[in-house]
Amino acid sequence: MNTRVLRLTTTRLPVIDRRVVQTSMLSLVLLVAAWCSISIGAAKSDLLFPIKLIGEWIASGQNQSSIMMIVSEIRLPRVILAILIGAALAVSGASLQGVCRNPLADPGLLGISSGAAVGAVTVIIFANSLSVPQFIQPYLIPIAAFVGAAITTFTIYRLAQVNGTVQIATLLLAGVAINAMGGAIIGAFSYVADDQSLRLMTFWMMGSLASANWFMVAISAPVLILGMYFIHKKRTEINLLLLGEANARYVGVDVDRVKHHLLWLNAIVVGVAVACSGIIGFIGLVVPHILRVSTGADYRYLILNSGLLGGGLLVLADLLSRTLITPAELPIGVVTAILGAPFFILLLLQQKRKLVLAL
Amino acid sequence: MSILVKNLSVKVSNKKLLSNISLEFGAGEMIAVVGENGAGKTTLINCLTDGSFSQKCVSINGLPVESYSLSELASMRAVLTQSNDLTFPFTVTEVVRLGLSLSCLSQSQQLLAVQRCLRKVDALHLKNRDYTTLSGGEKQRVQLARVLAQISLDSELPRYLFLDEPTSALDMKHQFETLKMLRSLRQLNIGVFIILHDINLAAMYCDKILLLQQGQLLKMGAPTEVLNQDTIKQGFGVDVHILNHPTSHSPIIINQSI
Numbered sequence: 001m002n003t004r005v006l007r008l009t010t011t012r013l014p015v016i017d018r019r020v021v022q023t024s025m026l027s028l029v030l031l032v033a034a035w036c037s038i039s040i041g042a043a044k045s046d047l048l049f050p051i052k053l054i055g056e057w058i059a060s061g062q063n064q065s066s067i068m069m070i071v072s073e074i075r076l077p078r079v080i081l082a083i084l085i086g087a088a089l090a091v092s093g094a095s096l097q098g099v100c101r102n103p104l105a106d107p108g109l110l111g112i113s114s115g116a117a118v119g120a121v122t123v124i125i126f127a128n129s130l131s132v133p134q135f136i137q138p139y140l141i142p143i144a145a146f147v148g149a150a151i152t153t154f155t156i157y158r159l160a161q162v163n164g165t166v167q168i169a170t171l172l173l174a175g176v177a178i179n180a181m182g183g184a185i186i187g188a189f190s191y192v193a194d195d196q197s198l199r200l201m202t203f204w205m206m207g208s209l210a211s212a213n214w215f216m217v218a219i220s221a222p223v224l225i226l227g228m229y230f231i232h233k234k235r236t237e238i239n240l241l242l243l244g245e246a247n248a249r250y251v252g253v254d255v256d257r258v259k260h261h262l263l264w265l266n267a268i269v270v271g272v273a274v275a276c277s278g279i280i281g282f283i284g285l286v287v288p289h290i291l292r293v294s295t296g297a298d299y300r301y302l303i304l305n306s307g308l309l310g311g312g313l314l315v316l317a318d319l320l321s322r323t324l325i326t327p328a329e330l331p332i333g334v335v336t337a338i339l340g341a342p343f344f345i346l347l348l349l350q351q352k353r354k355l356v357l358a359l
Numbered sequence: 360m361s362i363l364v365k366n367l368s369v370k371v372s373n374k375k376l377l378s379n380i381s382l383e384f385g386a387g388e389m390i391a392v393v394g395e396n397g398a399g400k401t402t403l404i405n406c407l408t409d410g411s412f413s414q415k416c417v418s419i420n421g422l423p424v425e426s427y428s429l430s431e432l433a434s435m436r437a438v439l440t441q442s443n444d445l446t447f448p449f450t451v452t453e454v455v456r457l458g459l460s461l462s463c464l465s466q467s468q469q470l471l472a473v474q475r476c477l478r479k480v481d482a483l484h485l486k487n488r489d490y491t492t493l494s495g496g497e498k499q500r501v502q503l504a505r506v507l508a509q510i511s512l513d514s515e516l517p518r519y520l521f522l523d524e525p526t527s528a529l530d531m532k533h534q535f536e537t538l539k540m541l542r543s544l545r546q547l548n549i550g551v552f553i554i555l556h557d558i559n560l561a562a563m564y565c566d567k568i569l570l571l572q573q574g575q576l577l578k579m580g581a582p583t584e585v586l587n588q589d590t591i592k593q594g595f596g597v598d599v600h601i602l603n604h605p606t607s608h609s610p611i612i613i614n615q616s617i
Contacts, residue, residue, distance in 0.1 A: 101446050236460045242447060243457060246440055250408065251509060252433030252461045297447035 022295045026308035030083065033315040037079045040319060042326045043070050078212040081220070081276060082318045083311035085209070086283055088224045088273045090310025092266050093284025094291075094302055095231045098238035099262050100160075102168045103292075106285035107270045110156055110175040112149050113281070114182025116274035117204045119148020121189050124200075138219065146271030152178055153267045206333035207280035209318050220276050227269035228307055234262060235299045242299075280333050282340030283310050289344070360420050360517035361385040362407060362550070367416040369402055369574075376402045377574045386517030386550040389542055391561035393554075394571035395595050400554045401441070403571065404521045407552070408438050420517060430461055436519040437506035441527075443498060448489045451482065451501050458508035475512060476504040479540050481533065495528035503537065512547060520544065522553045526560065538564040562586055562609045570594045586610045 039049045044067050046052075053072055089107060096105040107113045123144035132140060156178065160171035183205065190201040202208070237258045240248040245255045273280075287310045291302055317335040324330055362384045369377040377399045384390055384407075392400045405412045410425030410432070417424045419435060427435070437458070445454065455473045464472065477483045480500040485493065490501060503525055510518040520541070526534045534557070541551045542564050555561045561568055562582035570577040570585055572594045578585045591599050591612065598615040 097447075103446065239457055240460055242445055242449075244440070244442070244444070247438075247443070249429060250433065250438040250440075251458065252430040254429055292447060296453070297449045298453050 019301055023301070023305060023308070026305055026312070030308050030312040030315070033312045033319070034079050034083060037082070037315045037319045038071060038075050040323060041070070041075055042322065043067055049075075073214070074212075077214045077217045078209050078318065079315055080217050081212040082209055082315045084217075084221055084224045085273045085277050085280065086314025086317075087307035087311040088228060088269045089280060089283040089314070090287035090306040091228045091231055091303055092269050092273075093310075094288040094299070094306040095234070095238060095262055096266055096284070097288055098241055098299060099259055100166045100168065100171060101242055101244075102166070102171075103289060104168060104172060104285070106281075107149075107266065108279060108281035108284060109179075110152075110171065111178030111182060112152050112156075112266065112270050113274050113279040114179045115152025116145040116149035116271045117279050118182045118185050119144040119146070119151075119271070120275050121186050121200070121204055122148075125189050125192060138215070142219065142223075142272050142275040145275035146268055149271035149274065150264070150267035153263050153270075157263060202331050204278045206331035207278035207336075208321075208329070208331055209277050210322075210329055212276070216276055220272050223272045224269060227265050227272075228303075231262065231265050231269070232303045232307075234258060235303050238262070238299045238303075277332070280314070280336055282336045282344070283314055286340045286344050287313060293350070360548075362420075362519060363418045364407065365416050367403075367406055367414060369399075369406060369412075369414065375574050377406065380576050382569065382576065382579060384519070384550055384552060386519060386548050387545045388567065389545055389551040389553070389565045390567045390569055391553050391555045391565040392569045392571060393556070393558055393561055393594070394577075398571040398594075399574040400571055401523055402574075404438065404523055404552070404554065408432070408436055408521050419519070433461060433509065434518075435510070435516070436521060437509040438521045439502055439506045439523060439525055441523045443502045445490055448491050451477070451485045451488050451490055451493070454490045454501055455504045455508050458505040462511070472508055472512070473504075476507040477501075479507060479512075480504045481536060496530060496533060499525060499528045500533065500537070510549065515548060517548050517550070519550045519552065522551065524554050524556065526555065526557070534560060558586065558591075558612050562611070563604065563607060582609055586612060 035047075035050055038053070039045055039047045049071050052068065053076070056068060056072075092112075093106045096107065096110065097103055099105070120141045123140050127137075127140065156171060156174040157166070159174045160166050160168070162170075186201060186204050203211075237248075237253050240251050240253045241255065241258065243251065248255050287306050288302060291305050291309060295301065295305055314332075314336070317339065318332055320339075321330040321332040321335045324335075364380055364382045364384075367377055367380040368375070380403065392403065394400055402412075406414065407417055407424075410423075410427065413424040415423060415425065419427065419432075424432070449457075452470075452473055455476055456469055458476075459469050459472060462469070474483060474486070477486055480503050482497065482500045482504060485497060485501065490498065493501065503522070506520060506522075510520060522541075525541075526537055529537060538560055541553065544551060553561075553565070555565075558568075565582065567580060568582050568585040569579045570590060577594050578590055587601060587610075588599060591597060591601075599612045600615055602611040602613065603609075604611055
């Protein structure tokens with residue numbers, strides 16, 4: 001007995017080490033990306049900006065130089081928002097893939113992001129004719145985006161569910177339909193709205209973090225962090241859902257409750273993310289996929305790792321989007337698609353080869 | 360300690376799936392359910408294991424099934440269903456560990472339990488493999504290890520295992536070994552309720568055989584009582600010869616003509 005326990009502890013250590021190393025590596029990637037993104041920009045680049053920033057905070061200096069103003073009031077909130085939104089989209093993608101038991105589920109592909117965008121745009125267009133109290137106004141767009149996201153989430157889920165199983169073909173087709181409809185509605189609205197109509201269109205359809213500020217971080221951060229935390233708390237249940245709904249019930253999971261919680265959490269998280277940045281595709285699809293290939297499919301670690309990698313990737317994508325064609329900016333959705341699509345095809349090819357080998 | 364079924368009937372849109380079934384199944388007993396396709400075998404397992412199907416006719420250890428919470432039920436009984444696909448590349452160890460998800464064992468205890476269950480189904484050598492690349496029979500054994508892990512091999516409490524054709528994809532050696540292993544579980548106070556299509560296996564390894572036909576319990580009892588030319592003809596519509604196993608003396612059934 002003693003020897004067996006001994007042997008087990010020695011074989012067990014590497015497993016735990018591997019998990020810790022993986023998560024630390026991903027955190028490091030996120031930190032490096034954030035560091036670079038704070039340091040580099042159109043105004044001036046200096047790799048010591050993050051340190052200078054902390055120095056100024058400690059000194060609580062009132063007379064900030066203009067470049068430090070730019071760093072602390074524009075770049076920093078933008079980087080933080082990018083981390084939060086990237087993490088939220090990746091966590092949402094990972095959890096939706098678990099609920100649907102399919103690697104193709106993603107808030108963008110399923111039309112949830114489109115639904116959120118339509119909700120937000122509707123409120124923007126009709127904001128003037130609505131008489132809402134002053135203090136609610138800043139929250140109006142996130143709330144409308146959440147409502148739009150919730151309606152699409154539950155609509156597509158109901159549509160695709162037949163006899164307790166989610167039919168992925170129906171799910172994706174419903175997503176295609178909702179995306180097309182969302183695009184049409186936003187397109188029509190941006191013609192009704194006279195000024196800046198084209199800019200509005202690109203913002204909602206391809207995303208941008210250019211409007212990030214501390215106020216936006218303050219209202220979205222608590223919701224996104226709590227939403228992701230509650231999704232992470234359901235990690236064991238998501239693992240069991242993958243066994244199939246009947247099996248998950250047999251193992252003790254209240255399947256309907258867990259699924260409803262997760263769908264609501266996804267609607268909240270995606271709604272708020274889209275309200276801040278417009279539709280940013282591919283993060284939710286690609287990040288969990290990269291992690292499954294490299295660190296494994298177990299949701300106990302996948303959700304947390306997705307958050308870290310998603311945040312890191314979106315920070316990098318945002319850095320590229322604002323530096324590639326300075327002084328102009330590329331829509332961030334263009335960057336994530338250019339980076340994400342070929343990589344995704346590569347992964348699919350790899351998986352195909354593996355399947356051929358297995359057969 | 361047992362599972363008690365009283366006058367269980369199930370009807371779905373005018374089709375009677377089960378009618379008026381009463382039976383008792385004790386922890387430490389091994390019962391095989393046989394019957395033609397669509398006789399109601401899987402429906403019977405659903406009713407015995409899930410409060411939302413049990414029609415208030417089933418009790419486990421003296422209490423109605425529907426009075427237990429899902430997690431209480433999960434610690435008393437485990438169910439192996441026929442289809443067990445996974446979309447994502449979990450390792451075999453991770454799959455078996457899923458059975459322990461709601462238990463409060465420490466990481467090292469969990470790993471120990473997983474290895475023990477994998478050894479029981481002769482799948483320890485697969486522990487680091489990607490589950491999605493396994494063969495059908497290997498997957499079946501790994502899933503069996505998962506349900507074994509769920510009801511814990513260390514507990515003293517009466518527990519029940521429901522298996523829906525657990526040997527359908529296994530080779531001959533593993534069919535024998537799996538049934539032998541299941542038989543040994545009786546000493547751990549585990550009742551095994553198993554749907555089998557191979558009646559000879561059922562006759563050889565199980566204490567009782569339950570013959571279902573069109574939702575009705577045709578006969579239940581020791582293999583020698585249940586398996587004779589009349590009941591087989593009635594249950595399956597096949598003419599057979601009944602032979603005698605040379606050492607165990609359990610009945611062996613073979614076709615009368617080609």
